[in-house]
Amino acid sequence: MKPAPFRYHAPRTEAEALSLLAALAPEEGRVIAGGQSLVPAMALRIARPSHLVDINNVAGFDRLAVEDGWLRVGPLVRHAALGEGAVPGPLGRLLEAVRGHIAHLPIRTRGTVCGSLANADPASEWCLLATTLGARFHARSLRGERVIEADAFFGGFMTTALAPDEILVELRLPVLSDAARTGFHEFSRRAGDFAQAAALAVLELREGVIAAPRLGLGAVEDRPRRLREAEALLAGRAPSEALFHEAAATARTGLVPMDEDPYRLDLAETVIRRALSAAAGMPAP
Numbered sequence: 001m002k003p004a005p006f007r008y009h010a011p012r013t014e015a016e017a018l019s020l021l022a023a024l025a026p027e028e029g030r031v032i033a034g035g036q037s038l039v040p041a042m043a044l045r046i047a048r049p050s051h052l053v054d055i056n057n058v059a060g061f062d063r064l065a066v067e068d069g070w071l072r073v074g075p076l077v078r079h080a081a082l083g084e085g086a087v088p089g090p091l092g093r094l095l096e097a098v099r100g101h102i103a104h105l106p107i108r109t110r111g112t113v114c115g116s117l118a119n120a121d122p123a124s125e126w127c128l129l130a131t132t133l134g135a136r137f138h139a140r141s142l143r144g145e146r147v148i149e150a151d152a153f154f155g156g157f158m159t160t161a162l163a164p165d166e167i168l169v170e171l172r173l174p175v176l177s178d179a180a181r182t183g184f185h186e187f188s189r190r191a192g193d194f195a196q197a198a199a200l201a202v203l204e205l206r207e208g209v210i211a212a213p214r215l216g217l218g219a220v221e222d223r224p225r226r227l228r229e230a231e232a233l234l235a236g237r238a239p240s241e242a243l244f245h246e247a248a249a250t251a252r253t254g255l256v257p258m259d260e261d262p263y264r265l266d267l268a269e270t271v272i273r274r275a276l277s278a279a280a281g282m283p284a285p
Contacts, residue, residue, distance in 0.1 A: 003042040010054045014140075017055050017167065022142045024051040025164035031055055033075055034111035036103075037119045055167070066175060070136075073171040075115070079108040079126075090180040090202075091173065097184050098125045098200070104192045114168045117153075120160045122258065123194040123219040125186070127154065130171065131224040132200045132216030138170040139163070154223040157258070179204045180212075183278030185271045186219075195219040197267035199275035203234070210234045215247070215276070220257050220268045227251045230272070239280035241273075248272040 009024070011017040021029060029051035032038055041047035055061055055075060063074040064086055071087045083096035102108050102116075102125055116126045117137070129135075130150055137148040139162055148161050155161060162168060176182070186198035195218065202214040213234040218224040230247040237243055248269040257264040274284045 003039075004045055004048040006042075006049055007051045008054065009051060010057055012057050012059065014058055014060065014169070017053060017058050018140065018142050018165075020051075020053050021167065022165045024053065027051060029053060029164075031118075031167055033115045034078065035115075036107045036111035037115070037121070061169070063170075069175050070172040071175060073113050073173065075112060075167065075169055077113050079111050079113060079116070080105075082113060087175060089178055090176040090182055094129070094176070094182040094184065094200075094202075097182070098129055101125055101184075101186045101188075101195070101198075114171055117171060118160060118162060118168050120154055120158045120223070121194070122157060122222055122224065123196075123198070124224075125195070125198060125218070128198055128200055128216050128218030128224040130173070131218075131226055132202065132214050133173055133176075134214075135174075136172040137161075137168060138172065139166040140169045141166045145169075151226070157222040159223075176202065177204070179206075181205065181279045181281065183275040183280070185274035185278060185284075187267055187271055197264065197271045199268070199271040201272075201275040201279040203276075203279050205239070205280070209236050209238050210280075211236070215251070215272065217251065217255070217268055217272060220255060220264055222258055225255075227272070229254065234276075239276075239282065241277070241282070241285055244273045244276040244280075244285070247276065 009020050027050050030049035032052045032054050061074045062076040064077045079102050084092035116124050135150045137153050183201040186195045188195050197220050198218045200216045204211045213231045215227040215231050230251040
């Protein structure tokens with residue numbers, strides 16, 4: 001199939017992009033950057049925007065820098081750019097581990113981090129990472145800029161807090177301490193397929209016990225979730241296979257899988273245990 005008719009716009013400045021979107025959003029205007037989700041949807045006529053605002057030529061939208069304890073990611077930063085080259089230490093290693101699970105190389109090369117977040121697919125690895133780490137989302141329109149905290153950004157299946165006339169101009173990820181240990185585990189039927197369950201764990205070990213745990217789950221419910229009850233159970237206890245089984249079982253009790261399939265809950269427990277084991281430096285259960 002071919003896309004429905006649309007008009008194409010290619011602004012070169014942020015001010016021009018915001019002005020165009022303010023005028024065109026009421027007419028089903030959409031922003032396009034990497035296009036790895038929007039273009040296939042248009043080809044199938046699932047999405048039918050009347051206008052496309054292409055931000056690929058906007059100066060400064062490709063910024064990627066560490067400032068004041070945050071990794072700042074602009075709307076044209078591609079998946080492939082995130083890794084130890086973007087930021088050293090535990091955060092860089094985690095980013096590199098996560099990006100390897102995103103689809104296939106051509107998509108990682110062309111697709112954008114902010115575009116994935118704005119698309120808000122429940123299976124998105126970046127959505128899970130942003131939720132777990134407590135990212136900040138900077139949205140801008142002609143009405144001004146606002147900062148949206150991670151807990152408020154995702155509203156459900158492919159739904160965010162962004163208004164139609166807003167552009168996600170920056171993602172901010174907190175730089176992890178040198179003492180942080182990270183683990184990520186994802187299950188999909190084939191390499192490059194959408195995840196069926198994915199978990200991400202960040203923790204520190206202080207005098208043999210877990211401190212500052214962060215634990216998140218994606219691809220199971222209609223949005224990524226920070227597993228705070230499991231985090232509370234982990235804090236102050238020595239890592240062990242039994243503890244991680246207990247944490248995974250605790251997390252499972254509050255989950256509502258998208259497809260109401262108990263199999264998805266079993267997967268959730270497995271990926272949680274394996275992410276925690278990886279973060280603790282233990283063999284996968």
